[in-house]
Amino acid sequence: MDPQIVIARRVAKELKSGDLVNLGIGIPTLVANYVPADLKVFFQSENGLIGTGPIPEQGLAHPTLTDAGGRPISALPGASTFDSAMSFGLIRGGHVDVTVLGGLQVDAHGHLANWMIPGKMVPGMGGAMDLVSGAKRVIVAMQHAAKGKSKIVGKCTLPLTSARPVHLVVTDMAVIGFPDGKATLLETAPGVSVGEVMAVTEADLVVPDHVPEMNI
Amino acid sequence: MKVVSVEEAVAMIPAGASVMVGGFMGVGTPERLLDEIVRQKKTGLSLICNDAATPGKGVGKLFDAALVSRLTATHIGLNAKAQQQMLASTIAVDLIPQGTFAERIRAGGCGLGGVLTSTGVGTLVAEGKRQIEVEGKPYVLETALRAQFALVHAFLADYLGNLTYALTARNFNPIMAMAADTVIVSAENIVPVGVIAPDHVVTPAPLVDYLIANG
Numbered sequence: 001m002d003p004q005i006v007i008a009r010r011v012a013k014e015l016k017s018g019d020l021v022n023l024g025i026g027i028p029t030l031v032a033n034y035v036p037a038d039l040k041v042f043f044q045s046e047n048g049l050i051g052t053g054p055i056p057e058q059g060l061a062h063p064t065l066t067d068a069g070g071r072p073i074s075a076l077p078g079a080s081t082f083d084s085a086m087s088f089g090l091i092r093g094g095h096v097d098v099t100v101l102g103g104l105q106v107d108a109h110g111h112l113a114n115w116m117i118p119g120k121m122v123p124g125m126g127g128a129m130d131l132v133s134g135a136k137r138v139i140v141a142m143q144h145a146a147k148g149k150s151k152i153v154g155k156c157t158l159p160l161t162s163a164r165p166v167h168l169v170v171t172d173m174a175v176i177g178f179p180d181g182k183a184t185l186l187e188t189a190p191g192v193s194v195g196e197v198m199a200v201t202e203a204d205l206v207v208p209d210h211v212p213e214m215n216i
Numbered sequence: 217m218k219v220v221s222v223e224e225a226v227a228m229i230p231a232g233a234s235v236m237v238g239g240f241m242g243v244g245t246p247e248r249l250l251d252e253i254v255r256q257k258k259t260g261l262s263l264i265c266n267d268a269a270t271p272g273k274g275v276g277k278l279f280d281a282a283l284v285s286r287l288t289a290t291h292i293g294l295n296a297k298a299q300q301q302m303l304a305s306t307i308a309v310d311l312i313p314q315g316t317f318a319e320r321i322r323a324g325g326c327g328l329g330g331v332l333t334s335t336g337v338g339t340l341v342a343e344g345k346r347q348i349e350v351e352g353k354p355y356v357l358e359t360a361l362r363a364q365f366a367l368v369h370a371f372l373a374d375y376l377g378n379l380t381y382a383l384t385a386r387n388f389n390p391i392m393a394m395a396a397d398t399v400i401v402s403a404e405n406i407v408p409v410g411v412i413a414p415d416h417v418v419t420p421a422p423l424v425d426y427l428i429a430n431g
Binding site: 046047048066068069070081083084087088091092122124125126127130134161162164 | 240241242243244266267269270289290291292293294299302311312313314315316317318319321322333334335336337338339340341371381382383384385386387388389390391418
């Protein structure tokens with residue numbers, strides 16, 4: 001299975017009926033494709049919409065119905081629109097149940113860096129800092145390593161997105177949580193051993209006696 | 217509220233003015249006003265806008281024409297020209313979290329000195345700012361944001377200046393219409409008073425100073 005699909009499928013299992021969910025760009029966007037049809041999840045687009053639907057069919061796009069990247073989307077029955085102060089009030093006020101974001105680094109205490117690489121990539125943080133600081137539950141969906149380098153690190157060397165730790169990290173190799181503030185290996189991806197995860201992880205992981213395989 | 221031509225409206229904006237522009241990636245942006253700003257070559261603008269859109273679209277046109285000297289925004293990653301101008305230091309860029317951007321403008325429009333937020337605490341965003349503890353929780357003090365002009369785009373405007381917006385084209389327009397000395401509006405449709413029911417008015421007429429005539 002494609003590593004991105006492993007991640008998206010596993011994250012989708014975290015969502016519950018009635019949840020208000022905000023998905024970041026990249027791998028997080030794929031999560032919507034793996035939510036079971038009978039699960040009534042509300043997806044928020046932070047440019048002012050709850051109830052985002054799939055990309056409209058050819059010829060049905062409208063210039064005033066777009067996602068946070070400015071791309072055409074559709075709205076599902078029951079959707080609502082609002083201004084940006086309301087949209088971020090929802091995010092900062094703890095009304096968003098789950099946000100799923102990409103990451104550059106997550107450290108052993110759950111701190112996330114995902115918005116800049118000094119001197120290289122300075123696009124601006126957009127809504128990332130608000131989402132990590134305000135959503136009830138923060139899930140990071142990212143590759144375990146980039147160019148052979150672990151993205152689960154002892155301490156973030158890149159600027160932090162928030163001082164508030166994230167709740168869960170889902171990678172193509174593992175699910176990592178932070179009980180007692182310590183990075184803990186909760187699950188391994190299908191066909192990946194605990195030893196293989198440990199070998200490519202820079203951070204010290206707490207490893208329970210039994211680590212189940214992801215059920216996807 | 218006064219109805220004016222787009223040329224007259226833009227002529228009121230001096231070079232070097234601070235200008236808030238509604239829109240999110242060019243969606244809900246007053247394109248006609250921006251085209252006229254480019255035509256009248258209003259230089260040295262201090263632009264306050266969520267993003268830099270993309271070249272050729274929305275406020276992207278202002279970067280194409282090198283009319284911006286200062287930008288307050290949340291994300292400029294999709295406009296390579298704005299990024300180049302930032303890296304070459306021809307524009308000064310202040311990048312702030314999007315919720316903070318919205319709340320600073322809201323505060324500016326509501327007579328507040330600023331807002332306390334936990335967004336940014338413990339990050340680069342908090343550097344040089346006052347931190348205030350409330351009931352044991354740390355917050356950053358983010359000051360109010362206002363501008364000389366707000367350029368707003370509506371879906372419907374009635375003859376008095378009551379406004380409604382369309383879908384995700386609403387975004388920052390209603391809060392910017394509260395936070396500037398002079399509010400200039402372009403609308404997709406100008407309709408008789410009464411077409412917009414009182415319950416559906418998002419921006420009440422007294423907030424609008426100038427409405428751009430159609431045609």
